[in-house]
């Protein structure tokens with residue numbers, strides 16, 4: 062018998078499978094269930110126990126990890142099994158919006174269970190790696206009770222009791238990740254039509270990205286203090302720069318959706334009267350919906 066706590070994992074996409082393998086390798090008894098049953102086959106060969114239904118999987122263990130596409134999938138899986146939620150701690154690592162996450166936590170509570178929301182910040186290959194981390198939010202005592210088991214997967218960062226916070230932190234990361242990576246694709250496309258390979262662009266791209274933390278901390282302090290003065294940079298200067306970026310992409314004949322969206326935001330800042338202020342004043346536009 063293993064001395065490690067048993068755990069149920071529901072949802073065996075690439076992420077759920079990596080989690081099951083990591084739990085098994087660390088000696089945790091694991092019960093699994095997946096809509097497409099065959100996705101459990103290799104895990105069962107490795108030592109996992111296949112539950113016949115979602116309800117059986119819930120009943121097997123107090124700690125239940127959900128790794129589904131989103132919260133709609135959670136309702137599809139758990140609604141027919143809701144009677145088995147009572148007394149379960151459901152660690153929901155399915156991505157969705159903070160509001161959907163809060164509603165999910167309320168729904169699980171109505172059925173006598175507890176939801177810990179999670180946001181995994183790494184791809185499946187990062188599961189089981191000490192440098193990886195996952196945000197958690199929800200009842201602190203439930204988190205503390207299961208922290209050691211959850212830390213088998215990644216470092217566990219508790220973000221607060223509001224169940225939406227883990228999803229919020231996850232989305233804060235994703236909004237920066239997707240736009241940063243698109244900016245990299247744009248640089249590669251622009252480089253390629255000018256005869257450069259992605260490998261040629263890489264060192265300059267990496268240096269540019271590595272310079273960002275200095276900008277982040279400099280502007281965070283000023284934004285929290287409500288300071289957007291044009292003493293360091295001026296939006297009008299930035300406007301000229303982002304237009305040069307757009308025109309360089311137009312000249313090269315590559316897609317301009319991304320640089321045009323940037324020009325549009327700067328233009329709206331100019332129209333709002335921020336031309337002599339820092340380009341951080343654009344955050345004031347972003348706080349409200351586009352007119």
Ligand SMILES: NC(=O)c1ccc[n+]([C@@H]2O[C@H](COP(=O)([O-])OP(=O)(O)OC[C@H]3O[C@@H](n4cnc5c(N)ncnc54)[C@H](OP(=O)(O)O)[C@@H]3O)[C@@H](O)[C@H]2O)c1
Pocket residue numbers: 071072073074075076077095096097100128129130131133134137138154155156157181182183184185
């Ligand atoms: N993969 C990543 O790099 C990564 C990184 C960070 C966070 N995440 C998050 O982790 C979660 C899981 O990731 P993944 O890559 O494993 O996702 P995935 O490939 O979308 O797998 C999702 C799982 O959800 C199940 N599912 C989807 N719709 C369902 C429905 N209507 N009813 C029942 N089951 C349903 C699938 O079952 P079937 O096998 O039957 O289709 C599968 O087990 C997602 O929320 C994702 O955003 C992923």
